Amino acid sequence: xxxxxxxxxxxxxxxxxxxxxxxxxxxxxxxxxxxxxxxxxxxxxxxxxxxxxxxxxxxxxxxxxxxxxxxxxxxxxxxxxxxxxxxxxxxxxxxxxxxxxxxxxxxxxxxxxxxxxxxxxxxxxxxxxxxxxxxxxxxxxxxxxxxxxxxxxxxxxxxxxxxxxxx
Amino acid sequence: xxxxxxxxxxxxxxxxxxxxxxxxxxxxxxxxxxxxxxxxxxxxxxxxxxxxxxxxxxxxxxxxxxxxxxxxxxxxxxxxxxxxxxxxxxxx
Numbered sequence: 001x002x003x004x005x006x007x008x009x010x011x012x013x014x015x016x017x018x019x020x021x022x023x024x025x026x027x028x029x030x031x032x033x034x035x036x037x038x039x040x041x042x043x044x045x046x047x048x049x050x051x052x053x054x055x056x057x058x059x060x061x062x063x064x065x066x067x068x069x070x071x072x073x074x075x076x077x078x079x080x081x082x083x084x085x086x087x088x089x090x091x092x093x094x095x096x097x098x099x100x101x102x103x104x105x106x107x108x109x110x111x112x113x114x115x116x117x118x119x120x121x122x123x124x125x126x127x128x129x130x131x132x133x134x135x136x137x138x139x140x141x142x143x144x145x146x147x148x149x150x151x152x153x154x155x156x157x158x159x160x161x162x163x164x165x166x167x
Numbered sequence: 168x169x170x171x172x173x174x175x176x177x178x179x180x181x182x183x184x185x186x187x188x189x190x191x192x193x194x195x196x197x198x199x200x201x202x203x204x205x206x207x208x209x210x211x212x213x214x215x216x217x218x219x220x221x222x223x224x225x226x227x228x229x230x231x232x233x234x235x236x237x238x239x240x241x242x243x244x245x246x247x248x249x250x251x252x253x254x255x256x257x258x259x
Binding site (some may be wrong): 014025 | 208
Protein backbone atom coordinates (compact mmCIF):
# COMPACT_ATOMS: atom_id res chain seq x y z
CA UNK A 1 0.00 0.00 0.00
CA UNK A 2 3.01 2.17 -0.29
CA UNK A 3 2.28 3.72 -3.67
CA UNK A 4 -0.62 5.03 -5.69
CA UNK A 5 -0.40 2.24 -8.26
CA UNK A 6 -0.27 -0.44 -5.57
CA UNK A 7 -3.40 0.84 -3.87
CA UNK A 8 -5.28 1.30 -7.15
CA UNK A 9 -4.45 -2.26 -8.18
CA UNK A 10 -5.49 -3.71 -4.84
CA UNK A 11 -8.75 -1.82 -4.89
CA UNK A 12 -9.61 -2.79 -8.44
CA UNK A 13 -8.89 -6.46 -7.89
CA UNK A 14 -10.94 -6.60 -4.73
CA UNK A 15 -13.78 -4.69 -6.38
CA UNK A 16 -13.95 -7.18 -9.25
CA UNK A 17 -13.94 -10.12 -6.82
CA UNK A 18 -16.84 -8.59 -4.89
CA UNK A 19 -18.62 -8.02 -8.21
CA UNK A 20 -18.33 -11.72 -9.00
CA UNK A 21 -19.87 -12.53 -5.61
CA UNK A 22 -22.71 -10.07 -6.20
CA UNK A 23 -23.54 -11.68 -9.54
CA UNK A 24 -23.48 -15.15 -8.00
CA UNK A 25 -25.90 -14.02 -5.29
CA UNK A 26 -28.17 -12.44 -7.90
CA UNK A 27 -28.24 -15.70 -9.83
CA UNK A 28 -28.88 -17.70 -6.67
CA UNK A 29 -31.85 -15.51 -5.81
CA UNK A 30 -33.58 -16.81 -8.95
CA UNK A 31 -34.21 -20.08 -7.14
CA UNK A 32 -36.67 -18.34 -4.84
CA UNK A 33 -38.94 -16.92 -7.51
CA UNK A 34 -42.47 -18.27 -7.76
CA UNK A 35 -43.09 -19.34 -11.35
CA UNK A 36 -46.59 -20.07 -12.60
CA UNK A 37 -46.60 -20.06 -16.38
CA UNK A 38 -49.58 -21.25 -18.41
CA UNK A 39 -50.18 -22.01 -22.05
CA UNK A 40 -52.70 -23.42 -24.49
CA UNK A 41 -52.27 -24.50 -28.06
CA UNK A 42 -55.06 -25.14 -30.51
CA UNK A 43 -54.69 -26.62 -33.96
CA UNK A 44 -57.03 -24.57 -36.08
CA UNK A 45 -56.45 -26.26 -39.39
CA UNK A 46 -54.37 -28.87 -41.11
CA UNK A 47 -53.43 -26.98 -44.25
CA UNK A 48 -51.97 -29.92 -46.12
CA UNK A 49 -50.51 -33.34 -45.41
CA UNK A 50 -48.30 -34.78 -48.15
CA UNK A 51 -45.60 -37.28 -48.80
CA UNK A 52 -42.49 -35.59 -50.19
CA UNK A 53 -40.62 -36.93 -53.23
CA UNK A 54 -37.87 -38.26 -50.91
CA UNK A 55 -40.43 -40.35 -49.06
CA UNK A 56 -40.77 -38.23 -45.89
CA UNK A 57 -44.13 -37.03 -44.62
CA UNK A 58 -44.76 -33.33 -44.29
CA UNK A 59 -47.59 -31.50 -42.53
CA UNK A 60 -48.53 -27.84 -42.51
CA UNK A 61 -50.62 -26.69 -39.55
CA UNK A 62 -52.22 -23.46 -38.45
CA UNK A 63 -51.73 -23.04 -34.72
CA UNK A 64 -53.35 -20.77 -32.19
CA UNK A 65 -50.90 -20.28 -29.31
CA UNK A 66 -51.96 -18.56 -26.09
CA UNK A 67 -49.47 -18.22 -23.25
CA UNK A 68 -48.79 -16.28 -20.08
CA UNK A 69 -45.09 -16.43 -19.27
CA UNK A 70 -44.94 -13.23 -17.25
CA UNK A 71 -44.17 -14.95 -13.94
CA UNK A 72 -40.94 -16.33 -15.39
CA UNK A 73 -39.38 -12.87 -15.50
CA UNK A 74 -37.26 -11.99 -12.44
CA UNK A 75 -34.97 -9.04 -11.78
CA UNK A 76 -32.16 -11.13 -13.20
CA UNK A 77 -33.84 -12.07 -16.48
CA UNK A 78 -32.54 -10.82 -19.78
CA UNK A 79 -34.95 -12.64 -22.08
CA UNK A 80 -37.06 -15.76 -22.37
CA UNK A 81 -36.73 -18.04 -25.36
CA UNK A 82 -39.89 -20.05 -26.01
CA UNK A 83 -40.54 -22.68 -28.63
CA UNK A 84 -43.29 -25.14 -29.53
CA UNK A 85 -42.28 -28.67 -30.46
CA UNK A 86 -44.36 -31.55 -31.76
CA UNK A 87 -43.36 -34.75 -29.97
CA UNK A 88 -44.29 -38.25 -30.99
CA UNK A 89 -43.02 -41.81 -31.04
CA UNK A 90 -42.28 -43.98 -34.06
CA UNK A 91 -41.02 -47.51 -34.52
CA UNK A 92 -37.68 -46.04 -35.60
CA UNK A 93 -37.20 -43.44 -32.81
CA UNK A 94 -38.56 -43.50 -29.29
CA UNK A 95 -38.82 -39.72 -29.30
CA UNK A 96 -39.17 -37.36 -32.22
CA UNK A 97 -39.15 -33.64 -31.51
CA UNK A 98 -39.89 -31.23 -34.31
CA UNK A 99 -39.73 -27.52 -33.56
CA UNK A 100 -42.67 -25.71 -35.12
CA UNK A 101 -42.39 -22.16 -33.81
CA UNK A 102 -40.15 -20.10 -31.57
CA UNK A 103 -39.88 -16.57 -30.21
CA UNK A 104 -37.56 -14.45 -28.13
CA UNK A 105 -39.45 -12.50 -25.47
CA UNK A 106 -37.44 -9.49 -24.38
CA UNK A 107 -39.77 -7.83 -21.88
CA UNK A 108 -42.24 -8.97 -19.30
CA UNK A 109 -45.04 -7.05 -21.01
CA UNK A 110 -44.65 -9.12 -24.17
CA UNK A 111 -44.77 -12.41 -22.28
CA UNK A 112 -48.54 -12.63 -22.21
CA UNK A 113 -49.52 -13.24 -25.81
CA UNK A 114 -51.95 -14.75 -28.27
CA UNK A 115 -50.75 -15.63 -31.72
CA UNK A 116 -52.34 -17.36 -34.68
CA UNK A 117 -49.78 -18.57 -37.14
CA UNK A 118 -48.90 -21.38 -39.49
CA UNK A 119 -45.84 -23.32 -38.42
CA UNK A 120 -42.66 -21.26 -38.70
CA UNK A 121 -40.49 -24.32 -39.32
CA UNK A 122 -41.46 -27.26 -41.47
CA UNK A 123 -42.91 -30.32 -39.83
CA UNK A 124 -41.16 -33.14 -41.70
CA UNK A 125 -40.94 -36.67 -40.42
CA UNK A 126 -38.00 -39.07 -40.74
CA UNK A 127 -39.98 -41.49 -42.83
CA UNK A 128 -43.68 -41.79 -43.47
CA UNK A 129 -45.10 -42.46 -40.02
CA UNK A 130 -47.40 -39.51 -39.56
CA UNK A 131 -50.70 -40.86 -40.80
CA UNK A 132 -53.06 -41.24 -37.87
CA UNK A 133 -50.25 -40.32 -35.45
CA UNK A 134 -51.02 -39.11 -31.91
CA UNK A 135 -48.64 -36.39 -30.84
CA UNK A 136 -47.99 -33.89 -28.03
CA UNK A 137 -47.41 -30.20 -28.51
CA UNK A 138 -44.94 -29.01 -25.90
CA UNK A 139 -44.15 -25.40 -25.11
CA UNK A 140 -40.53 -25.26 -23.94
CA UNK A 141 -38.93 -22.15 -22.48
CA UNK A 142 -35.42 -21.11 -21.52
CA UNK A 143 -35.13 -18.25 -19.05
CA UNK A 144 -31.85 -16.54 -19.91
CA UNK A 145 -30.41 -14.56 -17.00
CA UNK A 146 -28.39 -11.37 -16.92
CA UNK A 147 -25.84 -13.28 -14.84
CA UNK A 148 -25.65 -16.90 -13.81
CA UNK A 149 -27.66 -20.03 -14.39
CA UNK A 150 -30.20 -20.53 -17.15
CA UNK A 151 -33.42 -22.32 -16.26
CA UNK A 152 -35.46 -24.36 -18.70
CA UNK A 153 -38.84 -26.04 -18.33
CA UNK A 154 -41.87 -27.02 -20.38
CA UNK A 155 -45.62 -27.60 -20.51
CA UNK A 156 -46.77 -30.74 -22.30
CA UNK A 157 -50.13 -30.65 -24.03
CA UNK A 158 -51.32 -33.94 -25.36
CA UNK A 159 -54.27 -35.19 -27.31
CA UNK A 160 -53.48 -34.06 -30.83
CA UNK A 161 -53.85 -36.40 -33.77
CA UNK A 162 -53.02 -36.23 -37.45
CA UNK A 163 -55.50 -37.47 -40.04
CA UNK A 164 -55.34 -41.03 -41.29
CA UNK A 165 -54.88 -40.14 -44.94
CA UNK A 166 -52.92 -37.62 -46.95
CA UNK A 167 -54.72 -34.44 -48.03
CA UNK B 168 1.79 7.42 3.34
CA UNK B 169 3.15 6.10 6.63
CA UNK B 170 2.80 2.56 7.93
CA UNK B 171 -0.19 3.32 10.09
CA UNK B 172 -1.89 5.03 7.16
CA UNK B 173 -1.30 2.04 4.92
CA UNK B 174 -2.87 -0.32 7.42
CA UNK B 175 -5.89 1.94 7.80
CA UNK B 176 -6.24 2.31 4.04
CA UNK B 177 -6.30 -1.44 3.50
CA UNK B 178 -8.95 -2.02 6.12
CA UNK B 179 -11.10 0.89 5.00
CA UNK B 180 -10.95 -0.28 1.39
CA UNK B 181 -12.00 -3.84 2.17
CA UNK B 182 -14.78 -2.93 4.57
CA UNK B 183 -16.14 -0.20 2.30
CA UNK B 184 -16.27 -2.46 -0.74
CA UNK B 185 -17.92 -5.32 1.12
CA UNK B 186 -20.55 -3.01 2.61
CA UNK B 187 -21.25 -1.47 -0.81
CA UNK B 188 -21.65 -4.94 -2.26
CA UNK B 189 -24.11 -6.01 0.41
CA UNK B 190 -26.13 -2.79 0.16
CA UNK B 191 -26.18 -3.10 -3.64
CA UNK B 192 -27.56 -6.65 -3.54
CA UNK B 193 -30.20 -5.82 -0.93
CA UNK B 194 -31.43 -2.69 -2.69
CA UNK B 195 -31.37 -4.38 -6.09
CA UNK B 196 -33.38 -7.35 -4.84
CA UNK B 197 -35.88 -5.12 -3.07
CA UNK B 198 -36.45 -2.86 -6.06
CA UNK B 199 -36.33 -5.79 -8.54
CA UNK B 200 -33.86 -3.81 -10.57
CA UNK B 201 -30.56 -5.27 -11.69
CA UNK B 202 -29.55 -1.86 -13.00
CA UNK B 203 -30.02 -0.32 -9.54
CA UNK B 204 -27.70 -2.90 -8.02
CA UNK B 205 -24.98 -2.19 -10.56
CA UNK B 206 -25.29 1.57 -10.20
CA UNK B 207 -25.03 1.44 -6.43
CA UNK B 208 -22.03 -0.84 -6.59
CA UNK B 209 -20.30 1.34 -9.19
CA UNK B 210 -20.93 4.37 -7.00
CA UNK B 211 -19.46 2.49 -4.08
CA UNK B 212 -16.32 1.59 -6.02
CA UNK B 213 -15.83 5.22 -7.03
CA UNK B 214 -16.32 6.32 -3.42
CA UNK B 215 -13.80 3.76 -2.19
CA UNK B 216 -11.32 4.91 -4.81
CA UNK B 217 -11.66 8.53 -3.75
CA UNK B 218 -11.23 7.70 -0.08
CA UNK B 219 -8.35 5.23 -0.23
CA UNK B 220 -6.21 5.72 -3.30
CA UNK B 221 -5.03 9.35 -3.12
CA UNK B 222 -2.48 10.20 -0.44
CA UNK B 223 -4.69 12.21 1.91
CA UNK B 224 -3.03 14.13 4.77
CA UNK B 225 -4.81 12.19 7.51
CA UNK B 226 -2.91 9.07 6.46
CA UNK B 227 0.34 10.80 7.40
CA UNK B 228 -0.33 11.55 11.05
CA UNK B 229 2.16 8.96 12.30
CA UNK B 230 5.31 9.73 10.35
CA UNK B 231 8.40 7.60 10.82
CA UNK B 232 10.94 8.98 13.25
CA UNK B 233 14.22 8.88 11.34
CA UNK B 234 17.33 9.28 13.49
CA UNK B 235 19.20 12.58 13.55
CA UNK B 236 22.20 12.63 11.13
CA UNK B 237 24.51 13.47 14.04
CA UNK B 238 23.81 9.99 15.48
CA UNK B 239 25.47 8.39 12.46
CA UNK B 240 28.78 10.06 13.24
CA UNK B 241 28.80 8.55 16.74
CA UNK B 242 28.53 5.01 15.32
CA UNK B 243 30.95 4.73 12.36
CA UNK B 244 30.70 1.98 9.79
CA UNK B 245 32.83 -1.19 10.26
CA UNK B 246 36.29 -1.45 8.56
CA UNK B 247 36.33 -2.43 4.87
CA UNK B 248 39.41 -4.81 5.28
CA UNK B 249 37.49 -7.19 7.52
CA UNK B 250 34.85 -7.56 4.85
CA UNK B 251 37.45 -8.31 2.10
CA UNK B 252 39.14 -11.13 4.10
CA UNK B 253 35.73 -12.72 4.73
CA UNK B 254 35.03 -12.79 0.99
CA UNK B 255 38.38 -14.52 0.29
CA UNK B 256 37.71 -17.32 2.76
CA UNK B 257 34.30 -17.98 1.23
CA UNK B 258 35.79 -18.35 -2.27
CA UNK B 259 38.12 -21.18 -1.04
